[in-house]
Amino acid sequence: MPAEGWQGSPGSLIPADRSALDGITRCLRTSPDPPTGTPEACVADWDAVAYTHTAPHCLRRLDEAKVYPRDVRGEVHADGEIWSRALWDIRAALGDRRATTAIVEAQFAFARDTTFRDAALATVAAVQRLHGASAAAATRAAFEARGIR
Template sequence: MRRSLALTAVALVAALIPATRAGAAVTSAQATVFAPSPVQTLGRQDLTDAKDADLPVFAAAYRRVTLTDLDGSGALAGRYVAVKSATGKAATLVDGAFPAWHRDSDQFEQVMGYYWVTTAQLYLQHLGFGSNLRPVNQRQIELRIDQYGGDNSFFRDDKANITLGKGGVDDGEDAEVIVHEYGHSVQDGQVPGFGTTLESGAIGEAFGDYLAVAVTSWATGAPTLTPEACVADWDSTSYTSTTPHCLRRLDGNKHYPADVIGEVHADGEIWSRALWDIRGALGDTHATTLIVEAQFAFAAETTFAAAARATVDAAQRLYGATAAAAARSAFTARGLL
């Protein structure tokens, strides 16, 4: 086995699972997922979608997990997410658990969506958001599976929902795609309508990439067979030819303003590298806490420079001069301060 489940994540999930009385509605249940993807779990760069076929090679990538915070209806709906699918029957409990669906079943992606959105919210709570810090995105969002035919996914702030596409590798099969889109929901929950300009939009894409890696590494352990900084390395097998397959990376060397091209995903790699360096200097817990806390001070149309200053201020406020210096150094190295 490549890695074991991170003890911090296991302990948190166990603590948040309420005891279920005999005859009471089921609020937690077992289900099967990729954790976070077969490429990371198996270290196989030669995997392909094969039209959703459940080939023998995928067998070792499935994990049995506990879904928490269910609403007791028997469906994939709960405190933080309600799943809707345009294809196949809706996933429902059978004898108190969700069947062990695999990737050739539509219900597999439904379970993936529920599990990883909930896990992302539990990660934020683990950092203190909602206890000693302000709540972040503690609302129920709608997650729409396979309702877009292209190889793309998106968050709609007007409806507070996420749509996962089904082109190539279905986006619902890659935890990092799911959590990336949840990152947009997080920022919208903090600053409604966030991302109205090229620079704020780039910050949004970068934060989604950063959160995707932070959450999956927290929940399943940092990968050892693939680069941790490589984002969505299962979904990206459908549209990349070089290895490792990456949608984007957090450890690139882009610099502002020389490498700005006016496209939010590409320009976001400048911001995400700064966040990655802050994480490297301060560790995941302190880095992500100050990064998320800073976003409460962003404007919907924030600039790179203004957001960088707000992040340094949050580091100073939460952890003092050493943390502020680390954040400032990371942004200065990218030309953002």
């Protein structure tokens, strides 16, 4: 992975190309009740029908089993899948409205060079403030399951 694609030390987890932002955007684009009957974790099925041959047609999925650091590729969309899976699991644990509120709230603590770890800490802190210790523990567990510690 080229060093110029990363901010900070080799332990930094978020590339300068904003993988976390890609993951967040992807997670927030899902609908709690997709009108097409496509699995909820399948993002942009309406677009993917043009270039995929198997159903369901997905631009990307939110339920991939990618973890840090094993699956880091240095590409914004691929690495964003690690982050979006953690957010997907947080949504499953907290419910759509509570998770979305906390995820958006946490964004205010992010900087251009925020690492996955620091973004996760900010998200856990936002969940703690908004929803309490139990929800924060579930959020922390979701990040740890993706290798973000």
